[in-house]
Amino acid sequence: MAASAAWPVNWVLKLVLAFVVALVALYTCRHVLFALNRLLGRQRHPYLDVDSADWPSVVVVVPAHNEEHVIGLALEALIDVDYPRDRYLVIPVDDRSTDATWAVIETWAARAPDIVRPRRREGGRPGKAAVLQEVTAELDATLMIVFDADYVPGRGLVKQLAAPFFDAEVGAVMGRVVPHNTERNLLTRLLDLERAGGYQVDQQARMNLELVPQYGGSVGGVRVSAVRAVGGWSEDAYAEDTDLTFRLLLHGFKTVYENRSECYEEVPEVWQERNRQIMRWAKGHNQVALRYAWRVLRSPMVGRLERIDALLLLGVFLLAPLLVVGFACAFALYLMGDPLLSNEALAVLGVVCFSSIGNYAAFFEIAAALHLDNSRRRLRLLPLNFVNFLASVLNVCRACYSLLVHDILLGRELRWEKTARYRGNGNGNGNGNGGHVNGAAGEVGR
């Protein structure tokens, strides 16, 4: 009698578990494929070798909110960049700073008045998207390149980021972000591993396979006419960079990843800040997924493989809550004494996917990235990344709950959050979102 009462529950749990296991297996295949492509496949860097050309006009925008400790270095590096002077402008935008950011910007503007054209915002909507939208509306340049205020670009970086735009189909370009505060503590070292997997393997493999590399908001650029064609920057998006990636894709533009266009950034040094960062990413990414998944599925502008990759990319931050649901189902089935878990193929597949290959795929990506970077000894830290993995699962679940309950059901307006800076004398607050490209372990549950 009891068995017959449990029958429908039992089967629902099994179906949910099977779905989650299948999804994890799919992501596993995707990431093993990416890692193998980077290790063994043909690498695409078609625009890297362009060094002489009639370069397009470029504006570098540096949004800044309370960045007095870091923005001077960024501006110094940007003034020193190798690019034709008559086609190059730097626009640092002080977005309602309460510290000496504006004074620092003015100092550098006075040193290079022909290149640096500062702007100051004292009102309006806060945040990077609002800054970019405001600047884009008034630009007459062909390209806009965006750096966070703590990024220190090399001399050749702007040319490297501009070169792909000779391709008329390219709407956005993304470079590689490299953490420079890796030596601070275990967290920064683990985030360094995560970033390596995310950029060196994940992004470059998508570039190699002509899938959907992601524009990450900093160390990247956009074609101004393309941004205007898709309706500008979304000021109501938590992740305006991912949002733009998908709107460009749906309109027929491509995003290009340049693995050798590298720039240093700071990664969070405390878990509290890391948790906020991953929650912001998850929320933004899931918001984009809700907005565009259906359109990606139906758009004639998106190729078949691009469509599959785009959908999987949109789903990465939904995997964490699904993983938790899957574990809950498995545990419930175990408590119900279901024989399927102990002796049938589903159980085997589930255990293998959850406990081994699912984690292994993401970790394999990191290992491949470290191999490619020739950073062999830091590979030993990889087992400790499990801690980061678990923290990410938890925080992504919190973000999903917050998006669903607070934002969608209760209709709360987007709240702009700042990234902490660690360079200089104090912890200033950045305007950037730290390059919103998910590292391998950041894409939880793969």
Next chain:
Amino acid sequence: MSAIVAFWLLAALVCSAPFLPAIIEWIARTDAQPLVVVREQDTNIRHFALGFCDRVQDLLEREGIDADNPPADHQGEYRPGERFRVLGASSPPSWPAATQRSRVVDVMLVALRDLLLEGGFVYAQEVYARGQIVAGSNATYRALYGGTDVLLGDGCTVARWLHSQGHVHIGADCTVYGRVSSGLSMTLGAGTRFERLNAPLIRFASDGAVRGPAAALGSRRTPWPDAEATAALHALDERTLRAAGDLVLPTQCAVRNHLVARGNLLIGAGSRVDGNLKAREQLVSGAGSVLRGAVVCRGAVVLGEGCLVKGPVISESEVVVAAGCVVGTPAMPTTITAPRIHVAAGSQVSGTIWATEHGLVETATADTQTLANA
């Protein structure tokens, strides 16, 4: 009981084994530094040549040699086990009997005037000349730096790089690996294989000026696309049009848009395109076309006879440049980059050519002609 405890201890030890190297690395921090990002990296083709030049200046200073009044001959070690020889007025240099027999010169040569190098030798170290270098035929050179011109005989090989502040002439059937650059101009003989070239003016198997599409420049062209053609295209932005498949432009047309073709892009002979061009399969430009923007293709790019291209030419497979083409101008240099680049005799490029697998100067053979006229 003790067996159970031992079992669980052993199990715990086995399970924690993968964490031991991690914990050791966490504590010892043997590899905690940030990944090196080279800030000065600007892909300067002269990087090695300029570095070598600095090294020679340091060497002359260290040895107390006045470059304007060089000694007759001076030898020594510039690094432990690596020898150099400063040649004063003794060009061409004479070699000891052992070197004559082996035909291998294993010293770095520094000539403070012009330098004449005998052919048929292997020059295993770098060669520097403050003046002109005349390098003999059928020889192998590691690297050459010329303060003025560098003239390389037929059938030579340069293993790493060649740079001249003046003109570079590379004879027929040479192989020049790595970077070859000139401050003024460069001529490559027929049959020469190359990788990366840079100069304000690069001529292929021709010393004369290249005519380009001059004859077609003044002719009348029909604006394209018309209303019918526009209806079949998707507007990516206000100036960029995309075709879902192949795109064929008629002859003698004038295009102001950027064009993207998801298939092949064929440009009719004598056309003029002001925008950038992109094709995913093949991009073929008919003879005498003027392309003012960039030319980008996933497949092969074929520039027909007598084309003028002002923007960069980027292909992920192959670029074929037929005779009489002009790519870039000395005032506005540009780049041709592809894994394989075939350039026919009688073409001219200003800027950089970068063949990541191999480049070849063709005589105007049937192969090139066939491709270019396809």
